Amino acid sequence: MVAAFAGFGQVAEADDHGSDVRVGIVLSTGGLGDLSFNDSAYRGLQRAEEELGISFDYIEPADPAEDETALRRFAEQNYDLVIGVGFQMADSLEIVAMDYPHINFAHVDEPFEDILDNVVSLNFDEHEGSFLAGALAALVSETGTIGYVGGVDFALIHRFEGGYYQGAKYIDEDIEVLRRYADDFGDPARGREIALGMIDDDADVIYHAAGGTGTGVFEAAEEEDIYAIGVDANQNHVAPGRIIASMLKRVDNTVFDVVESVVDGTYEGGQNLFYSLADGGVGLTSLTELDIEEEQAYEDGVISEEELEMIKEMKENVTAEHAERIDEIAEMIKDGEIEVENWGETGRPE
Structure with a gap:
């Protein structure tokens, strides 16, 4: 089950696949239904829910000014992984990650110059x-x-x-x-x-x-x-x-991969990762x-x-x-x- 934060909702319970990992994702401007970037990240979590048994919640901020509050809410509730989507969220995620060094974070689409030990950055060529x-x-x-x-x-x-x-x-x-x-x-x-x-x-x-x-x-x-x-x-x-x-x-694949690393205990922060044409990170249909x-x-x-x-x-x-x-x-x-x-x-x- 996936529960959206319309205001801010309740934590979804993990299904019967066995994982108790909880993931919170804050989507970029445009939210779900963009048939593009946000929907791709969401599909990665749906796959992780089905294959890994995690549970997840999402927030669709109406304005980038709400990003920090949304990220902080997940961190305060001790989610196992908090994901921020989009370059406009980079500063907010860094601020929140500094305040919650025990929480794993992932960010999509903006490398960090001095990346924190609890942050993985997912980037594409x-x-x-x-x-x-x-x-x-x-x-x-x-x-x-x-x-x-x-x-x-x-x-x-x-x-x-x-x-x-x-x-x-x-x-x-x-x-x-x-x-x-x-x-x-x-x-x-x-x-x-x-x-x-x-x-x-x-x-x-x-x-x-x-x-x-x-x-x-x-x-x-x-x-x-x-x-x-x-x-x-x-x-x-x-x-x-x-x-x-x-x-x-392939935001969906990279989101799935970082969730899987949390599930299997191999998550390693402090990395700016890049995905290219050579490794299938980008390409044409x-x-x-x-x-x-x-x-x-x-x-x-x-x-x-x-x-x-x-x-x-x-x-x-x-x-x-x-x-x-x-x-x-x-x-x-x-x-x-x-x-x-x-x-x-x-x-x-x-």
Whole structure:
């Protein structure tokens, strides 16, 4: 059983799998239902509940100003692991972790310069996965113009932008890459507005790294019959036949792994961990075959059989012909033949 903190709820009891480990997670702006980052972290805990027998609770702060209070509540109740999701929560988590050195903490998406002994930081090479997304966008584009919609203008989100830009330019030096920021991770209307503006400027493929705001990008893609690229989780079923791929960021797997380390007693704080293309931390959804998440969406009634067929036909008719090229590029990145600049560290070029 999982009990959400609507105000703040009750502790869920561990199920019969045998673990008495309790995990509390504070989600990032946009909360559950973003079909992206938060939902992926939540799936990691659902898997841990099913496979490891842990119990967990979650809090969805209405504003980042509430993050510290939410994290502190879990720590005060002596949860075995407290997880903070999103770069905006880094400072709050560090403050709370200092006050509760006996509690294990994990943070997603921001490395710490002087990381505490009771904190594990989970980070991803989004620029590598986004390079593949940009290359695919350039290969698919017929207008020579593509777009990128970012959530908040911040170093982490620059990693997505930079990888996408470099990947597109790797394929076509003359391609135009339109780039705008919504300044919000939970505003689909704003995402739609930005995407429609890009479409007016001839963009025919748009990638987003904007959480729930990105659903507006998908709406625009459906309205105007252009293509989009999803992010973080497999979002291909959100707009069947219009999303040519999703850049996977396996937050679910890393969240599961850190929970498992607490369960089996191997948790080791004081680490900034990074997950790359080489170890499967980031990547693209299949360009040729239906993925398990797409089939699951059909089995769960999220999409119809007709919509599942639309995804399949899109892969066959649009992306399959580029699969080998994208695979080659991926291997070149893994082997170091292609070095993808991390704009989160170097900054965005003028």
